[in-house]
Every structure is written in structure tokens, then in C-alpha cells.
Amino acid sequence: MRLENKVCIVTGSARGLGRAIALRCAQEGAKLTVCDILECEPVAREIEANDGEVLALETDITSENDVAVMAQKTIERFGRIDVLVNNAGAIGGIEIPDFIKPVEEMVAKDWDRYLEVNIKGTFNCCKAVMSYMKKQGQGSIVNIASTAGFNGSTHFLHYSTSKGGVMTMTRGLATALGEFNINVNAVAPGVVNTEAMQALHSGGGGDQTGRQLIKKAVQPEDIAAAVVFLASDEARMITGQTLAVNAGEYLH
Template identity: 40%
Template sequence: MAGRLDGKVAIVTGGGAGIGRKFCVGLASEGARVVVADVGDVSGTLAEVDAARGTATGVRADVSDPADVARLVRHALDTCGRVDVLVNNAGIYPTRPIEQMSLEEWRKVMAVNLDGVFLCAKEVIPHMKRQGGGRIVNMSSTTFFMGVPNFCHYVASKGGVVGFTRGLAGEVGEFGITVNCIAPGLTKTDSVEASPVIRETWQMLVDAQAIHRKQVPDDLLGPLLFLASDDSAFVTGQTLCVDGGWTRH
């Protein structure tokens, strides 16, 4: 049975673990050749894609570094010949009250979470234009809509992603390129579970949701595949909140 992404090539940043790993395996299962990018080890993701009988290649890349981003996209083109889908998933989320937040930390969060989205999109768009289209899916966060305390640099960066998504969608739609955004709620990953601050507030968040359970990466895969495929060909500039109904308030 043909997959929705047969013959397509997808780049996933932050693909080495967590949500990004789930995205890589899911895209590959739908027939895409996946380029897994991460500052860390991507071997676990490559092994899972292989176990799912998919095709993937890995690149170590820091999305806040223009040279790394250029090398990442060149690797995709050299090994796969094209780029059809870009998933801007890489992100960091330190927790700190603003009085304790350094300018260095603020800039680092912006560099990874917002500059990285800009740099990756800027690098792939010329190739998508030449191909006659493409799909860009950016990852924001429902913290932007809810104003969660002690994450103001993270919340600001994710609000920037929503604004960037809207602006870019209007700029590239005539070239067959769609640009959309997914805003997850708090999602169960190893890095999230390692944070004592998050663990302390997790049940409160679950209780506030319409669906009273912890969100897991599988909850985000269906929305991603929709936005990455031709199923969403007439959808652009949108932000889809996937959070069990937390943002309904």
C-alpha cells in the first residue's frame, strides 16, 4: 500500500529523540526518505526508522549556526536529490524566573527556537520553489497562548514561530509551498520527565485539559502527517493546537 509521502524527502530538526524521533519514524513509515538532524546522537532514530523498514540518513547540525544549516540542506540534496518537507522541531526550554535569566540564556533560546526556524526555512525555500512546492511545518507551543510563568524566553520564542509561520505563508504560497505550525501541549518525553519543575505541575495541567491524560508524541504524529502531505494542500498560515483541549479556556 502506497504511503502519503512516497517519493518525498523530509528534513526533521531535533530528530534525535523525543517528539522528533517519533516524527522521523512516522514520516518514513509513510514513504518519505528522512534526513535526521540533531546536535546530539541520531543513531537511535536511524535504528528505529530501519526497524520500521524506512529510509533515513543522519546529520549532526546546530540549527542556530547558518553554516551547519547550509551543510544540512546540502547533505539532503546531495544524498536524496530534493527537499519536499521541512519539520522545524529543534528547540530548548530552560526554566527560570526572569530575575535570574541572563541575556546570554535569552539569546540562546531565541537562537535555537526562532533563528533556527528562520535559517532552515530560508535555506530550503529556493529548492522548494524550483521543485514547484513543498511543506514547512514549524513547532510552536501552547505556552504561547496560555502565558506559562518562568518560561518567558521560551514563550516569546514560540510566539515568534507563530508570527513567522503566518508571514512566510503569505510570501511563498504562490509557489506551492505551505507553511503551518503545530502547538503541542506538555508532551511526555525523556527530557520533559527529567525536569523536576515540570513534574511538579504536570497533574495540574492534565486536570485542566478536556482529555485527562498525559500527552505523548504519538498524539502529534497524525497532525504532522496531515500538514506534511497533500491532504493539507489548501491549508497554510495556520497554527494547530494539539494539547488535549488545554487551550479551549
């Protein structure tokens, strides 16, 4: 198993991508801390039902105190932190119904949530685990970005800008933490078949699979597979990179 006995924190793991990532990490032998601002006991029970070790926490990644508690409780329970998966983030559809709008209609408050969660929240989590990983002399951080961060999608420019920032943060942290044997990478999904994306499409987002070179819907499990690879020892010499998983929707 690729993550056997590794301790992994997966944020935003109550549903969608985070749930799929947490379940796949558990299948690969990891001990899990699953955390979300939403109720994540159901995914914890799924992991426990398959004899996995798991800690479930209610965590708001925009709160420095919450993420410090997340890291500390993980250490208290498992003794180390090997992997952080920064999946929690703000997107449209469920959380923000008016996600898609022309740039001239965007106002400051439209930007606040995306920057607060996707940029500051991601950094908060990275900062919370850094000292533990440094003491261990190793660690892996996988940030969830988005294909939108490559192309600057104009009708959700606030979101695409925030995810482009996650990619830049990934490169900067990789540079800062490499000497401590900590690798930092990102996965950039395209359109993924999740509840949030279905809600977005029903609100006018359109069907994006026609733009893909591979004419199949990308599933949460496809993203989870990429995350597991980057979190595993197989990727120990890969850092500062963004892996696009989008069925060829965009090429980079």
C-alpha cells in the same frame, strides 16, 4: 501511505518529539534526513530496520553553514526536499535546569538561548530549503511551536515568547512563499510525555494534565500524527495556521 516517496527533513530527531515524528514519517513512506546536535544514528537505524531510506546528519541549527550542508546533502542523497519539520528547539528540564523563574529574576542570557535556537535556528532551516522548494514548485514546512506561545506563560516568558515568535514567523513565511506553492504551518503542543517534560516537572513544573479537558497525557505520537497531516497532500490548501494539540489545556 500519506507521505509516500516524499523527502522529509526532521530537525531535533535524536529523541522525544523529533524521534516520534521521524519514525511516523518513515512509516508513512517518506525518505528521511534526520538531524540533531545530538547523536541521531540510533533513530536512523530504527528507520533502516524497517526498510526505510534515511540520512543521518549532525546539525546545529544555529549555524547557517550547518543547515546549508543539511539541505545540500539531502539534495545530493535524495534529489529533492518536499518537507521540512522544524522540531529542534531549546526548552527547560534537561538542557536548562533553571528554566522556571519569575520574570524579575530573568537576565539577558536567559533569553539568548531561546531566541538563538527557537527563532533564529528555525528561520535558518527555512531559509536553507526555500530555494530548493521554489525550484520544485512545491513544498511543505511544519514548525513546532508551543501552546505556551499563545498564553505568554510568565514563569518561562523567554520560552513562551520565542514560541509565539515561531507562530508569527509561520504566518509571515506562509505569506511570502504561497505563490511558490509552498505551505507553511505550525503545530503547537501542550504538555507532552517526553523525557524533557518529565525532567521539567521533576524540577517543579507540576502536573499539567489536570488542566486538560481530555484527561490523558499527550504522547509524542499525537504530535507526530498532526505533523504528518500538515505535511501531506491532504493539507495542501492549509497554510499560515497553527494547530494546537494539547488535549484542551488551552482553547483558542
